[in-house]
Structures are given as structure tokens and as C-alpha cells.
Amino acid sequence: MKTLKNHLILFDEECPMCRMYTNAFVSTGLLDEDGRAAYQELPTQACPMVDRQRAANEIALVNQETGEVTYGIDSLFKIFALIMPFFGPLFRFKPFVWLMSKVYAFIAYNRRVIVPPAKGESYQFQPTFKxxxxxxxxxxxxxxxxxxxxxxxxxxxxxxxxxxxxxxxxxxxxxxxxxxxxxxxxxxxxxxxxxxxxxxxxxxxxxxxxxxxxxxxxxxxxxxxxxxxxxxxxxxxxxxxxxxxxxxxxxxxxxxxxxxxxxxxxxxxx
Structure with missing residues (x-):
């Protein structure tokens, strides 16, 4: 299985679902062993190009070579394209991307009530309530x-x-x-x-x-x-x-x- 080299995915430490699926990305080899980190624990100087509040709302994927940052469904599609390259054109088809971005947002903005944090919300950046x-x-x-x-x-x-x-x-x-x-x-x-x-x-x-x-x-x-x-x-x-x-x-x-x-x-x- 191909690995998305030199990429870092920033997940929500307080979100059990986020921890689970980003860990799956690493354990299955889709990302490097050090290819995931909690955005709450990442020093600001480590990824200055990341919008911390947006990363709290939508999972961020950082290309550590170019500094490019993608968010939300675009981050997931970039990873999924590794294991399903034949879906690449679909992942770039704008109407489909728009639809799936709404599905992603539906889950992302409700994730704290789907699986609540076990210890409450203790970090500075929290998902925006919509x-x-x-x-x-x-x-x-x-x-x-x-x-x-x-x-x-x-x-x-x-x-x-x-x-x-x-x-x-x-x-x-x-x-x-x-x-x-x-x-x-x-x-x-x-x-x-x-x-x-x-x-x-x-x-x-x-x-x-x-x-x-x-x-x-x-x-x-x-x-x-x-x-x-x-x-x-x-x-x-x-x-x-x-x-x-x-x-x-x-x-x-x-x-x-x-x-x-x-x-x-x-x-x-x-």
C-alpha cells in the first residue's frame, strides 16, 4: 500500500472518532509513523501556515515539503486517493466534492455530541458551533x-x-x-x-x-x-x-x- 510521504494530519485530541481514524491511517501505512499529531499539542512555530481555528473545525493535512494545507473532505480525499486511485476523477469532481463536504461538515460540527470528550473541553481552540x-x-x-x-x-x-x-x-x-x-x-x-x-x-x-x-x-x-x-x-x-x-x-x-x-x-x- 502506498504511503503519503512527508504529510502530517492534525486531529482533534478531544475527539475519540478523530483519534481512531487518524490512527488507522498510520497503522495501515497510509501515512508515515509520525504522520499524525493533535493540533492542540502542536507548537505554533511547527506549522505556522495552519489556521488553528479551521483545523479545529475541519481536519488539516499538511504537506511538510511544500507547506500546502488542505482541510476537511479535501484532506480525506487526498488520502483515499492512495488506496482508490480509480476514484481520483470523482474526488476532483466539484459537485461531488461539494456534496461530500456538506456530509463531512454535518459530522464534524456534531462530532462532540456524537462521541463527547471523556474529560470535557479543555483546550483553547474548540470546534465552532453552527x-x-x-x-x-x-x-x-x-x-x-x-x-x-x-x-x-x-x-x-x-x-x-x-x-x-x-x-x-x-x-x-x-x-x-x-x-x-x-x-x-x-x-x-x-x-x-x-x-x-x-x-x-x-x-x-x-x-x-x-x-x-x-x-x-x-x-x-x-x-x-x-x-x-x-x-x-x-x-x-x-x-x-x-x-x-x-x-x-x-x-x-x-x-x-x-x-x-x-x-x-x-x-x-x-
Missing amino acids: LHYRIVYLIFTWLVTAYVLSAYTGLMYGLLPAGHPYREYFVCGGQILFQGLVITFVNRDKIWEYLGNMMTISFAGALLLLPAMLLSAWFSLSPYFYLAWFMAVAGLMLLEHIRRSKLLKIGWTLTITWVLYRIAVLFIII
């Missing part, structure tokens, strides 16, 4: 979660009454509004950060339901099996909500209302 990307993220996770739940509830026939086709969309959307109202009183400064984390938990829970849905396509299992699976996933979601609430330092109020909302909805449905 409200429209957070709103798009909330809408995306809401729609996907509601879609999966709508399909999953049918597997628990006899245990839950059949409802309106859009019931789960109202339930999931209602929780965003309800918890958004609560966090306004608890800690107004963390509204969007909390809602992003909350919907990541919901989205992850929906993904954990997919294996059971896959089993239903091959086996005829009791509705109680799917109920037990659902309860196990709900338990994991609760634990993750507690963990993330601690990281956000918002106390127990949001976890309590998160549980109470779900209990109230269950009583209404039943």
Missing part, C-alpha cells in the same frame, strides 16, 4: 429513530396497542420539545449540546433494535422476546444518558424528566 448543522442533526436522528421505532413496535403485537402510523414521530419529536423546555430552566447555555447528546442516545438505541428486527425476518419469535430486547436497549440508553449528563455537568434533573416523559407516554399509549 446552529443549522445541529438542527439538521436533530431532525435526522428524530426521523430515523421514529422510523425504526414505528417498525419495531409492530413486533410487540398484543403487548402494545396499535397506534397512528406517525405516533412514534410525535413521541420522539415531543421529547425533543419537552427536554428542550426543561434544559432551558436547568442550564440555558447547554440547550443545543444537551439535545444533540440526547438524540445521539435515541439514535444509538434505534440502531440497537435493528438486530432484533433482522431476526424477525428469519425467525418467528414471541413478542415477549422483542419486549425484553427493547427493555434491555432502554436500560443501556438510560445508563448512557446518566453518563453524558455527568460529562455535561447538568445534574440529575434531565435524566429524571427523560424517564418520566417515557413513562407518561407509555401510560397514554396503554
